[in-house]
Amino acid sequence: MPKRAVLLVNLGSPDSTSVPDVRRYLREFLGDERVLDLPAAARWLLLEGIILRTRPKKSAHAYSEIWRPEGSPLIITSKSVQKKLAAKLGDDTPVYLAMRYGNPSVASVIAQIAADGIEEILLFPQYPHYAMSSWETVVVKVFEEAAKLAPKLTITTVQPFYADKDYIEALYEVSQPYFAQAHDHVLFSYHGIPERHLRKADSSKAHCLTVKDCCATCSTAHATCYRAQVLATTRALVKRAGIAEDKYSVSFQSRLAGEPWLTPYTDFELVRLPKEAGKKNLLILCPAFVSDCLETIEEISGEGKEIFMGAGGAVFQQIPCLNDQAPYIDFVHGRVQRWLVGETPEATRAKAFLDA
Incomplete structure (x- = not known):
């Protein structure tokens, strides 16, 4: 064998x-043509001329918090x-x-x-x-x-493996003790991507963000459609956990300014839910990540909780990622x-x- x-x-x-280490990491990460999918010259100008002049210090502080x-x-x-x-x-x-x-x-x-x-x-x-x-x-x-x-x-x-039954079962087992607690609403917060990425990944070039209810309309495009896949994960976990239709919603976190990203945005939802929908006791989970990281610990448990409570929320509980459980x-x-x-x-x- x-x-x-x-x-x-x-x-x-x-x-x-340290700022130098964070700058080095961001240069590699954001320099990836599949992350910032701009022409090479434009990507270099954006990265070296704007992002790496300001973002490393801010990101270094965020990393130091976690x-x-x-x-x-x-x-x-x-x-x-x-x-x-x-x-x-x-x-x-x-x-x-x-x-x-x-x-x-x-x-x-x-x-x-x-x-x-x-x-x-x-x-x-x-x-x-x-x-x-x-x-x-x-x-x-x-x-x-x-x-x-x-x-x-x-x-x-x-x-x-977004719809693998064993993956969904793992999500359920980790989340169920939290679902069993009193709550008004469950928010599924997924990492955001530019809408442009959906169109680029659609091999048919005629389905994603083109067909009405594209994620609910069966298509071979779903094999490489991030939005369709995260919605499939949500539907499967909601069904397994028995969560009512009016007790959950989906949002997208993390974005860069300058172009449309997937909506609704998580930070906007964290204001809308308590202020407009009367959802004061919130559970939030981030199934796009298998491991808790900057985007779940600092962005959601830190900034997200602050936004929600500041908008009138009473209880904010984040469900951990699968991690090493x-x-x-x-x-x-x-x-x-x-x-x-x-x-x-x-x-x-x-x-x-x-x-x-």
């Missing part, structure tokens, strides 16, 4: 909360997932961890995989939903580095086990996607 391994890849974090003695929460949690998954798989199937931006880098980990004599890997992007700025950029980066550093390596990629480890382990025994209808060769 070929020597096999698992490669987990998450977003990443700066090496520290940093732990051991480092970045996202890195700490990701390493714990790696360790717990490795314990369940045993020595025959090593588990590697890389970050799309920052350290440990994809290149360094692919080099280590090659040095260890690994012949096949299961690439497991830590993103439930497809987006060119998340799932796709991870897959592309891994294949690019493998082509240079380990050209004989066989790579199988776990596809976005047992339901998520069991889900990931189950997917890996299916790959190991050859039962992988949902894990396809990523090269077919890249060549399409």
